[in-house]
Amino acid sequence: MAIRGRAHKVGDHIDTDLIIAGRYLVTTDPVKLGEHLFEDLDPGLRQRIRPGDVLVAGENFGQGSSREHAPLALVGAGVAAVVAASYARIFYRNAFNNGLLLLECPEASRAVQDGDELEIDPQTGEIRNLSRGEVYRAKPIPPFMQELTQLGGIIPYVRRKLGLEAS
Amino acid sequence: MGMTITEKILASHAGLPKVEPGDLVECRVDMLFANDITAPLAIQQFERIGVDRVFDPDRVAFVLDHYSPSKDIASAEQCRITREFVRKHGLPHFYDVGRAGIAHVLLAEEGFVAPGELFVGADSHTCNHGALGAFATGVGSSDLAAAMATGRLWFRVPPTLRFVFRGTLPRWVTGKDLVLRIIGDIGVDGARYAAMEFAGPVLQQLSMDERFSITNMAVEAGAKNGIMEPDEVVLDWVRPRARRPFQPVYGDPDASYAAVYEYDVTDMQPVVSAPSSPANVVPVTEVSGVRVDQCFIGTCTNGRIEDLRQAARVLAGRRVHPDVRLLVIPASPRIYRQALEEGLIQVFLDAGAAVSTPTCGPCIGGHMGVLADGEVCVSTSSRNFIGRMGHRGSKVYLSNAAVAAAAAVAGKLVHPDEVVREPARV
Numbered sequence: 052m053a054i055r056g057r058a059h060k061v062g063d064h065i066d067t068d069l070i071i072a073g074r075y076l077v078t079t080d081p082v083k084l085g086e087h088l089f090e091d092l093d094p095g096l097r098q099r100i101r102p103g104d105v106l107v108a109g110e111n112f113g114q115g116s117s118r119e120h121a122p123l124a125l126v127g128a129g130v131a132a133v134v135a136a137s138y139a140r141i142f143y144r145n146a147f148n149n150g151l152l153l154l155e156c157p158e159a160s161r162a163v164q165d166g167d168e169l170e171i172d173p174q175t176g177e178i179r180n181l182s183r184g185e186v187y188r189a190k191p192i193p194p195f196m197q198e199l200t201q202l203g204g205i206i207p208y209v210r211r212k213l214g215l216e217a218s
Numbered sequence: 219m220g221m222t223i224t225e226k227i228l229a230s231h232a233g234l235p236k237v238e239p240g241d242l243v244e245c246r247v248d249m250l251f252a253n254d255i256t257a258p259l260a261i262q263q264f265e266r267i268g269v270d271r272v273f274d275p276d277r278v279a280f281v282l283d284h285y286s287p288s289k290d291i292a293s294a295e296q297c298r299i300t301r302e303f304v305r306k307h308g309l310p311h312f313y314d315v316g317r318a319g320i321a322h323v324l325l326a327e328e329g330f331v332a333p334g335e336l337f338v339g340a341d342s343h344t345c346n347h348g349a350l351g352a353f354a355t356g357v358g359s360s361d362l363a364a365a366m367a368t369g370r371l372w373f374r375v376p377p378t379l380r381f382v383f384r385g386t387l388p389r390w391v392t393g394k395d396l397v398l399r400i401i402g403d404i405g406v407d408g409a410r411y412a413a414m415e416f417a418g419p420v421l422q423q424l425s426m427d428e429r430f431s432i433t434n435m436a437v438e439a440g441a442k443n444g445i446m447e448p449d450e451v452v453l454d455w456v457r458p459r460a461r462r463p464f465q466p467v468y469g470d471p472d473a474s475y476a477a478v479y480e481y482d483v484t485d486m487q488p489v490v491s492a493p494s495s496p497a498n499v500v501p502v503t504e505v506s507g508v509r510v511d512q513c514f515i516g517t518c519t520n521g522r523i524e525d526l527r528q529a530a531r532v533l534a535g536r537r538v539h540p541d542v543r544l545l546v547i548p549a550s551p552r553i554y555r556q557a558l559e560e561g562l563i564q565v566f567l568d569a570g571a572a573v574s575t576p577t578c579g580p581c582i583g584g585h586m587g588v589l590a591d592g593e594v595c596v597s598t599s600s601r602n603f604i605g606r607m608g609h610r611g612s613k614v615y616l617s618n619a620a621v622a623a624a625a626a627v628a629g630k631l632v633h634p635d636e637v638v639r640e641p642a643r644v
Contacts, residue, residue, distance in 0.1 A: 064406050064495065068603045073582035077285065077292035079259045091605030111407040114440060115601060116582075117342040119259055119358040140411050140442055141342060145358035195242055195372070206266050209364045215268050 085127025102129030113142025220470020319550025351448030393428030402499025521549030539629030
């Protein structure tokens, strides 16, 4: 199913403290975490994000703390996908494990402007910028991550491996 | 072509004769842990998997260190989730208030990690343990839950960047300064997805405490793990502590490195990471005179006994500046006790510092010294991101313990030589 939403741009090296500040790590509820998304980066940003919107970031998105509350906060705020030039490694794994779609696309990261209307095909990694009439292609998702995603993340993957779920 | 120490540990734990960077491998996990922030989510995911028990209770540890002793009702509820899980599953390695230290420091001290082993933790600074010659990496709570259920986890074999230190360390220049210098040079993503291997004759001049502060901060350059080959210093440190027999692993002479960086440390100075990136590294003399409101000596990076000794050398017979609050947090009960026996706690109290039970507290802006808007803190921790230690308008300079102590006395950032004129290294 295609994702269609407005782009919200953030910069390079956005760390997980900026995604969700340490003081809020006293719950695991995505919706409660999502209320404080990006509070220290730009206090108005959370209010501008509507369910189904797309976050467009620069290099090394999600650096720093391993807190899985960061992808949960994005999910809880209704962010449908993240497009970035590159990702920090722990965040990358955490996002896939929580069903948050990440696309790696330096071209889109550069070209998309705040407020652009984007349409993303998760299967092909094609990102259509409806506001500018441009098309960008994300790097293919590694086959193992595709398999994980198709199964619904690491938990169903482990269940299948342990023979707890019919394959 | 041979293998690096990182490749060898991953290969042996995957049951493979050889691995190469980029290979996807599933490895046996020797030990794993979570803290009070990451454990509740890991427990939730573990319960979703639907197994009855953890793969091996003896290889699972829980340490309450972040918001513990609990700072408020919400954090108390999170700690309770972990306590109940530990009781339900009869897990023997649980560290609660009074017996808990900062996990990375405590678990190494307690002998849970040994050379050649593979260790994962739901905490990004798990890379800390690489100083013991182990492969250690931080993961999220879901990955930890998977490992807790199966004893296994998948990894992509990282390419290795090698950092070689030569020369003689000047006084006041510590392991912390070496790792900050590297991060300043290669940037916060300079080692993204890679292994950072530290080597060279300078390492032999460093105690285990200083070595840990180097591997601890590998994640600040984006690395998967930081690692050092286990020399006699490591083996002497580990032998009386290790809980299991272990087999040290060394890289092959013909191992392949993605890059090699050489440093001569002889002319280095103490450095700081200026706000708001660990990579914003300058000699302390370049920011000399910046007024400070709070200094913090502690954390998994620099809350060990060597750090407390360095701080005490600066603080002995001196007083904390009237406009400054100094927080000293020994990283484990053992370190606290040793500092007490060595008279360091007396020095800190005489100087006017606050000394607290072990906790990560101020490092994550959680409790025990949260910063107000516009305040400046010199901290021995590892991250100075916007809002990390409090209000988004506060500013954090990362430094070694002597620089933080000197700033506490002077009321501003200074080279420790300006406060005390005696060799820190004899």
